């Protein structure tokens with residue numbers, strides 16, 4: 488039987504193109520810091536006829552659950568606009584979630600690379616990064632057009648265990664050929680406040696050079712895709728429940744020095760930036776997050792994740808345990 492990676496490659500994505508595996512050392516792959524000078528649709532994911540019958544049933548089960556969750560999410564607040572742009576996908580296993588997330592991201596990459604010759608992608612830290620493991624197996628992605636950002640970063644050196652850069656580098660960036668100049672890490676030699684200002688300056692430069700779009704309706708930068716995790720307290724990025732930064736309405740990037748989740752010093756995108764994204768995927772797994780998921784989706788409580796929206800589409804990717812209270 489084929490390994491899961493060749494299995495994915497052969498049945499899910501038909502492009503024969505292979506990209507070279509990355510051999511750059513960590514230090515040579517460090518991006519320019521933020522005085523930056525930035526520089527075929529895959530076949531359907533669960534090509535069900537090619538996958539074992541147990542997986543097909545799981546997908547079917549997931550889809551039924553999905554429609555239930557969709558109607559719950561919709562009836563919870565009868566509003567039109569934001570709710571209509573929201574989808575909830577529930578997967579039997581985190582493995583199936585990771586496969587679908589890869590397909591979702593690859594499709595958007597294809598669309599934006601064709602439409603505008605670039606794909607601006609933002610990631611959080613945390614367990615999300617592990618769920619991107621199937622994405623590195625997609626041969627059809629034009630990585631050269633990717634521009635890679637962090638929605639939040641801990642203010643620590645890039646080689647530090649707490650660094651979101653290091654987490655993404657070790658588990659994702661080191662495995663795909665995104666040009667190093669298109670990877671926008673924070674300047675880790677600055678204070679939190681200065682690093683946030685520096686990152687915002689970088690984003691403004693990328694707007695000027697047309698790498699990054701601006702939302703016509705909000706005037707904030709419009710990333711093509713944000714891939715976000717959610718903490719067990721319902722935080723997203725470094726926007727924590729009850730923290731004043733959740734209502735920041737002017738800055739693009741801001742700093743926090745009293746983060747309840749260590750380390751205390753971080754920079755983070757603000758809600759207006761997150762919510763001006765074209766697409767947002769909120770990826771949440773595990774029963775420990777079932778309650779904030781319920782609070783956010785059924786509007787039974789107030790958690791930062793419940794304030795996330797997107798200009799085109801917000802998709803919640805949940806595994807069964809995370810959806811158990813819906």
Ligand SMILES: O=C(O)[C@H](O)[C@@H](O)[C@H](O)[C@H](O)COP(=O)(O)O
Nearest residue numbers: 611612613614716717718723724
């Ligand atoms: O740097 C961080 O702390 C993150 O960017 C943060 O927003 C993370 O995504 C959530 O805390 C979820 O993390 P887990 O999935 O590991 O719970």
